[in-house]
Amino acid sequence: MSVSGTAEALHEPWRSLRRQREGTSFGTWVFLGSELMMFGGLVLIYAVNRALHPDAFTAGGRETSLIYGTVNTAVLLTSSLTMAVGSEAARAGLRRLALRTLLATIALGCTFLAVKGFEYNEDIAKGMIPGPGFPLEEPAAQIFWALYWIMTALHALHLTVGIGLVSIFTYQYWKLERLHQSPAFEGTALYWHLVDIIWIFLYPLFYLMGRS
Amino acid sequence: MSGLGENLPQTAREIWRRAVPVWAALTLLLGLTCGLAFVPLGSGNVMVALFIAVIKALLVAVFFMHLIRPDPLLRLAGAAALLWLLFMFTLTFSDILTRPRPMQPGTVTPRTFDTPAASGVRAF
Numbered sequence: 001m002s003v004s005g006t007a008e009a010l011h012e013p014w015r016s017l018r019r020q021r022e023g024t025s026f027g028t029w030v031f032l033g034s035e036l037m038m039f040g041g042l043v044l045i046y047a048v049n050r051a052l053h054p055d056a057f058t059a060g061g062r063e064t065s066l067i068y069g070t071v072n073t074a075v076l077l078t079s080s081l082t083m084a085v086g087s088e089a090a091r092a093g094l095r096r097l098a099l100r101t102l103l104a105t106i107a108l109g110c111t112f113l114a115v116k117g118f119e120y121n122e123d124i125a126k127g128m129i130p131g132p133g134f135p136l137e138e139p140a141a142q143i144f145w146a147l148y149w150i151m152t153a154l155h156a157l158h159l160t161v162g163i164g165l166v167s168i169f170t171y172q173y174w175k176l177e178r179l180h181q182s183p184a185f186e187g188t189a190l191y192w193h194l195v196d197i198i199w200i201f202l203y204p205l206f207y208l209m210g211r212s
Numbered sequence: 213m214s215g216l217g218e219n220l221p222q223t224a225r226e227i228w229r230r231a232v233p234v235w236a237a238l239t240l241l242l243g244l245t246c247g248l249a250f251v252p253l254g255s256g257n258v259m260v261a262l263f264i265a266v267i268k269a270l271l272v273a274v275f276f277m278h279l280i281r282p283d284p285l286l287r288l289a290g291a292a293a294l295l296w297l298l299f300m301f302t303l304t305f306s307d308i309l310t311r312p313r314p315m316q317p318g319t320v321t322p323r324t325f326d327t328p329a330a331s332g333v334r335a336f
Contacts, residue, residue: 025278026285033293040297047301048308070246074239081235084276088220088227097224193276197269204261208249212257 009181017181024183028190035158039198042154046147046205053140060136060144061209063128068119069207072112073199079108080196083166087189090173093180102170102185105192109163116156148206155202158195165191234275241268 014020050057086101127135129149130142165188172178173185221227245264249257274280279287 022283022285025283026289029286029289029293033289033296036293036297040300044300044304048304051305051308066246070242073242077235077238077242080238080272080276081231084231084234085227088231089224091220092222092227094224094227097227190277193272196276197272200268200272201262201265204245204249204258204265208245208257208261211249212252 009179009183021183021186024187025190028187032190032194035194035198039151039154039201042147042151043201043205046151049140049143049147053138053143056136056138056140057144058210059138060141060148061206062211063126063136063145064148064207065119065122066207066211068115068122069203072115072119073203075108075112075115076196076199079105079112080193082108083189083192087185090180090182090185095173095180098180098185099170099174102166102173106163106166106170109159109166112159113156113163116152151202152206155195155198158198162188162192162195231276234271238268238271241271 010017010020014023082101082104086098086105089095089098089101127133128145130146134142134145136142169178169182169184169188173180173182178184221230241264245261248260248264251257253260273290277290279290
């Protein structure tokens with residue numbers, strides 16, 4: 001639904017830009033609801049297994065890298081700030097600010113993925129892959145680590161999609177192919193913030209267990 | 213272009229002024245939860261960590277995702293998702309936490325005793 005340079009941002013079937021914007025936000029929220037269901041299911045698996053094997057989960061949690069995890073949380077929270085400012089600046093027609101903060105969002109998203117890559121590298125070097133030769137004694141610690149890989153990888157996939165969306169819309173905006181009134185910025189921002197919220201919950205589940 | 217949120221922030225200064233305090237609070241809470249993880253509180257550690265996570269998520273949802281704006285449609289859509297999650301967790305844990313011990317082995321945890329040989333007598 002790209003908008004040509006001369007056309008209005010408003011298009012069929014909407015009668016007003018306000019309704020169009022609300023429609024975009026509503027549609028995104030419904031989609032985010034389905035995302036919450038998916039991650040919620042995985043968190044439920046984590047919660048049930050943690051209730052059944054509390055000691056193994058603390059032992060498994062002690063092996064994750066707290067430094068990488070905390071740095072990445074800070075990076076992602078900051079990217080939410082730039083994304084929020086970027087979408088608001090676009091709505092208000094502040095082109096320079098919007099372009100700068102959207103670019104900062106893309107850069108912070110890439111930083112997160114890079115740090116995650118270093119962290120995965122360290123995890124693999126430590127042999128934290130469930131299966132034969134797993135370094136921890138407790139069998140259920142492998143469940144913890146299986147969930148770690150699945151959930152953080154799924155989150156990274158979502159962030160990659162987010163970076164792609166922000167990049168496309170920022171490029172179109174820079175090229176004057178997308179008007180600043182476009183509701184796409186707000187829709188993308190909602191998605192980005194949800195990916196941030198999911199990480200806010202993954203952080204205590206995977207990085208803060210068994211530290212005391 | 214009527215009703216486009218004329219009361220929403222229009223200047224860069226105003227936009228930053230609304231967003232930065234939320235980010236500062238989030239960063240502060242991140243430091244707090246990271247520090248508290250090293251304080252031995254027993255099972256309280258998980259509670260504290262999750263409680264702080266909920267506050268952080270609420271900050272993002274209310275301010276960054278604009279649930280603070282009076283739009284009932286969006287608030288309902290967000291609340292509906294939480295409602296289904298609540299059902300899922302409540303129903304699952306009402307099962308898991310109330311299973312009597314003898315029923316547990318062989319279902320969700322590995323079997324630790326032998327099944328009694330069939331005696332030909334019905335239990336019920």
